[in-house]
Amino acid sequence: MPHADTARVLRLAAPFAVAVAAIAAGYGFSVTLSGYLVYLGISVIVACIAILGLGVVTGSAGMIALCQLTFAAVGAWFVSGLNVIGAPGGFVAWLAVGGVAAGAAGILVGLPALRLRGVNLAVVTLGLAAAADVALVQVQFPGTASGTFVPRPGPFADDRSYFVFSVIVLVACATTLYVLQHSRWGSSWKSVAFSERGTAAAGTSVPRSKLTAFAVSAALGGISGGLLAGQVGLALPASFTPLQSLALYVLSIMAGAYLIDMALFGALLWVAVPELLKRWGVPQDWGFVVFGALGVQALASGTNLGAVIRTTWWNRTAGRARRQAATRTLAAPVTDVAAQPPAAAPGGAPVLEVSNLSVSFGQVQALRDVNLAVPQNAVVGLIGPNGAGKSTLVDVISGFLPRAEGTVTLDGTSMAGLSPTRRARLGLRRTFQQDRVPPGLTVDAYVRFVARRRLSHDELAGTLEFFGCPPPRTRLSTVDVGTRRIIEVVGHLLARPRVMLLDEPAAGLSHDEHIALAERLRQVPHRFGVSVLLIEHDLDLVRSVCDTITVLDFGEVLAAGPQEEVLSDPAVLKAYMGETEML
Numbered sequence: 001m002p003h004a005d006t007a008r009v010l011r012l013a014a015p016f017a018v019a020v021a022a023i024a025a026g027y028g029f030s031v032t033l034s035g036y037l038v039y040l041g042i043s044v045i046v047a048c049i050a051i052l053g054l055g056v057v058t059g060s061a062g063m064i065a066l067c068q069l070t071f072a073a074v075g076a077w078f079v080s081g082l083n084v085i086g087a088p089g090g091f092v093a094w095l096a097v098g099g100v101a102a103g104a105a106g107i108l109v110g111l112p113a114l115r116l117r118g119v120n121l122a123v124v125t126l127g128l129a130a131a132a133d134v135a136l137v138q139v140q141f142p143g144t145a146s147g148t149f150v151p152r153p154g155p156f157a158d159d160r161s162y163f164v165f166s167v168i169v170l171v172a173c174a175t176t177l178y179v180l181q182h183s184r185w186g187s188s189w190k191s192v193a194f195s196e197r198g199t200a201a202a203g204t205s206v207p208r209s210k211l212t213a214f215a216v217s218a219a220l221g222g223i224s225g226g227l228l229a230g231q232v233g234l235a236l237p238a239s240f241t242p243l244q245s246l247a248l249y250v251l252s253i254m255a256g257a258y259l260i261d262m263a264l265f266g267a268l269l270w271v272a273v274p275e276l277l278k279r280w281g282v283p284q285d286w287g288f289v290v291f292g293a294l295g296v297q298a299l300a301s302g303t304n305l306g307a308v309i310r311t312t313w314w315n316r317t318a319g320r321a322r323r324q325a326a327t328r329t330l331a332a333p334v335t336d337v338a339a340q341p342p343a344a345a346p347g348g349a350p351v352l353e354v355s356n357l358s359v360s361f362g363q364v365q366a367l368r369d370v371n372l373a374v375p376q377n378a379v380v381g382l383i384g385p386n387g388a389g390k391s392t393l394v395d396v397i398s399g400f401l402p403r404a405e406g407t408v409t410l411d412g413t414s415m416a417g418l419s420p421t422r423r424a425r426l427g428l429r430r431t432f433q434q435d436r437v438p439p440g441l442t443v444d445a446y447v448r449f450v451a452r453r454r455l456s457h458d459e460l461a462g463t464l465e466f467f468g469c470p471p472p473r474t475r476l477s478t479v480d481v482g483t484r485r486i487i488e489v490v491g492h493l494l495a496r497p498r499v500m501l502l503d504e505p506a507a508g509l510s511h512d513e514h515i516a517l518a519e520r521l522r523q524v525p526h527r528f529g530v531s532v533l534l535i536e537h538d539l540d541l542v543r544s545v546c547d548t549i550t551v552l553d554f555g556e557v558l559a560a561g562p563q564e565e566v567l568s569d570p571a572v573l574k575a576y577m578g579e580t581e582m583l
């Protein structure tokens with residue numbers, strides 16, 4: 001087997017090997033630890049599953065959710081209720097039902113998150129936790145009044161074997177989560193946390209990304225609650241208070257709970273801190289103060305323990321990788337990799353057509369009656385002084401600014417009323433002036449996420465090499481912003497769109513990198529069969545790439561046509577370069 005294939009198989013097998021090792025270690029602990037420590041171990045696992053869920057919604061998707069133990073209560077409630085009514089399937093089936101029910105509750109709670117952010121979302125979720133707490137105290141869990149205990153699953157009735165059962169549940173949850181984190185869902189969570197616009201531009205639904213994060217997070221919460229019901233027999237509202245939800249959130253932030261091992265570390269703290277306080281004769285409620293202090297430290301430093309450990313590790317290994325790949329940079333000469341059959345010469349019916357576009361922001365008329373066409377396989381330049389309306393035009397074309405007059409058509413089809421996500425899926429892609437590339441992903445995961453189609457390793461690696469980008473396994477957090485923006489271009493090009501709108505792709509690049517980028521962009525229609533609208537300030541770049549140019553000034557088209565004609569137009573020189581340059 002070739003070396004690369006062996007490495008890939010090992011990478012794929014590693015999580016499953018870790019899962020088997022974890023179950024073996026769990027069994028080892030169950031037979032060697034004291035009975036008391038085994039019982040505490042079950043509590044650690046219950047907390048770990050809840051924190052893993054928090055890691056999805058807060059750590060990966062970047063939303064504040066302060067009601068994780070409410071979802072745990074939903075899981076515990078279903079397990080208790082199904083036990084009371086004697087539902088078939090036994091504990092394992094009830095646990096699964098509890099997880100699904102909590103996941104559904106998570107979607108309901110996630111709906112406000114589609115509109116709310118930050119503090120507002122925190123208030124809503126904490127309010128929900130408080131309301132659920134009051135309701136639980138009133139109605140109590142099923143079986144409380146009659147003293148109907150939840151039976152543990154048959155072969156796992158005593159604490160030691162229930163600990164092993166809990167380890168198996170944790171391993172199943174963690175493995176599923178690992179697979180999800182490395183799927184499109186996982187990429188969409190990290191992308192939406194970093195930039196909702198960047199996510200929509202990649203053709204991924206922002207609402208769906210947020211709701212899947214809430215659903216998975218809440219389902220894990222529900223499973224942890226169901227497991228707790230099996231541990232204690234009779235679940236009590238005191239285990240699911242808003243204050244505990246808040247403390248669990250703080251702990252997950254502090255530990256970096258989107259990382260599976262750090263969720264386990266957070267859970268160890270969750271159980272060990274109150275336990276140690278009890279042993280030292282200090283009231284256990286002081287544990288919340290300890291968690292609060294750790295959370296303040298994490299929020300103030302803007303990082304978390306897991307990230308610090310990982311970054312230190314990656315910096316060491318990335319340093320090595322950088323030295324190895326020192327010859328591959330954006331300024332490197334263009335290599336002839338992954339050559340495509342040449343596309344037809346520019347011309348024919350326009351792929352993208354903009355007619356009579358007008359936009360105003362209050363008194364400011366950002367665009368007035370703008371007309372523009374991008375022919376098939378052409379690179380059209382769009383230039384103009386600061387504030388001329390270039391970004392506004394890109395926003396309107398890509399659907400991010402819906403309140404505009406006029407029409408935008410792609411291959412003759414009107415884009416009216418279509419969201420940015422829909423336009424991206426139809427083949428109208430754009431990049432941004434600002435960095436919208438989520439640093440939490442690898443180059444490989446990001447490019448595949450943006451491309452939205454199956455890519456062979458050769459196609460992906462070859463295109464990255466063509467653009468002088470780092471190799472696929474590089475972490476984006478170790479890549480500078482200028483290079484990240486070129487990787488963004490690569491991702492969108494590999495989606496094989498009809499048109500690419502490139503909003504100042506050369507910003508942040510050196511002179512040599514500008515020249516190399518120009519050479520690559522010239523080849524884009526030929527190699528990828530994609531038409532390009534290039535928005536740039538750098539006239540040298542535009543001159544060397546674009547055959548035709550449109551000039552905007554004060555929101556109006558000042559000139560449009562072949563490059564030489566437009567760039568020698570006195571009105572353009574006056575508006576764009578300043579009068580002194582005409583002299």
Ligand SMILES: Nc1ncnc2c1ncn2[C@@H]1O[C@H](COP(=O)(O)OP(=O)(O)OP(=O)(O)O)[C@@H](O)[C@H]1O
Binds near residue numbers: 364365384387392393
């Ligand atoms: N959200 C907004 N609210 C109010 N005015 C806006 C808004 N966005 C843009 N404008 C105004 O619209 C005009 C066009 O701005 P736009 O950002 O499109 O120009 P630009 O050509 O892209 O500039 P730059 O080259 O600096 O990016 C400017 O006068 C700007 O102040």
